[in-house]
Amino acid sequence: MKICKMRIVDIHTHNSNADNALISVAPQKLPLHSLNSYSVGLHPWDTTSVTDSDLEALKTAALQNNVYAIGECGIDKLRGASLEIQKKIFEYHIQLSEDLCKPLIIHQVKSLDEIFFYRKKYSPSQRWLIHGFRGNLLTAKQLLNSGIEFSLGSNFVPEILQIMPMKSLFLESDDSSCFSALLCKVAKILNKSEQELEQLLVENNHSFLNV
Numbered sequence: 001m002k003i004c005k006m007r008i009v010d011i012h013t014h015n016s017n018a019d020n021a022l023i024s025v026a027p028q029k030l031p032l033h034s035l036n037s038y039s040v041g042l043h044p045w046d047t048t049s050v051t052d053s054d055l056e057a058l059k060t061a062a063l064q065n066n067v068y069a070i071g072e073c074g075i076d077k078l079r080g081a082s083l084e085i086q087k088k089i090f091e092y093h094i095q096l097s098e099d100l101c102k103p104l105i106i107h108q109v110k111s112l113d114e115i116f117f118y119r120k121k122y123s124p125s126q127r128w129l130i131h132g133f134r135g136n137l138l139t140a141k142q143l144l145n146s147g148i149e150f151s152l153g154s155n156f157v158p159e160i161l162q163i164m165p166m167k168s169l170f171l172e173s174d175d176s177s178c179f180s181a182l183l184c185k186v187a188k189i190l191n192k193s194e195q196e197l198e199q200l201l202v203e204n205n206h207s208f209l210n211v
Ligand SMILES: [Zn+2]
Pocket: 012, 013, 014, 024, 072, 131, 174, 175
């Protein structure tokens, strides 16, 4: 039996001391024994010198009990390795996510076409979450229609909340430290108390993370 403090509200942070969050780390930074919950992946920005042993390390780390998701991974056309290399590394994460039945957390910059392409190519059984979504209503609808979900950070477009299925609502702090302000803002727009919103997010987190 696993003893853990699972309750999560913030689906994506890089703050390794965060409480109530899914902490995104590189494989070599993953703590062996921790009651925190993690996602593990090779960030697109860190893809310029990825070796086979890095991919092996990722696979080993992804098997750990406190790792609930694969990522952050993806494609960034403005930073990181060449597009060709980023695509290969992203596909490796997709395969890992499918093999281990752990959902995928995606970083995308100017690469939505590629994300749609891979979604079609793999028809994955695992859920995919694009983090830090700042797109417009149209893009949000296209993603949701393709079965791709997304999480909202401090720069989200408020109108998105009008079309968002509540079971697909995810909030994140990413690199910022103002999660409570985000929670407060979204609760106000949705006309919910912060406690109600937190409860909804926890349920969505657990469903997304297959726990
Ligand atoms: Zn991030």
